[in-house]
Amino acid sequence: MQTRIALIGIIIEDTKYAEQVNELLHEYGSYIIGRMGVPYRERGINIISVVLDAKEDTINSLSGKLGMLKGVSVKSILSKTSQ
Template identity: 55%
Template sequence: MDNRVAIIGIIIENKEASTEVNEILHKYSKYIIGRMGIPNIRESINVISVIVDAPQSEISALTGKLGMIKDVSCKAVYSKI
């Protein structure tokens, strides 16, 4: 299966969800090629952008697990190549 490059945008609206988000990201760390986190944009809102190089199925699994966490929103944008 071919790898895809994608940017995953994560918004955390409750600081307590950060631990679970980080645990999931750690499990997928072999696919992560870059990560930037911006804490406290507005009160308790944190934003993380993660660049991955992974099979589409792994990216979908990662975003699905992140999206199931309470107070976390997540979307992926894929490269066209």
């Protein structure tokens, strides 16, 4: 199985979608190595960093599903090599 390390950065600009983001992250939980969430109360947003070890298709699937949520911005960075 060829997997890659990825970092997905998530900004939740509309907190009513936070539950949907958490549900998706739970669904992909077996691939998640670590997660850090930072609530930025002064701006009314939440920032989440998620590190995964998964196949590229799995990473893209999660990133795409998150990006389809209104009020949520997503960017992904993948390692250059796979193992």
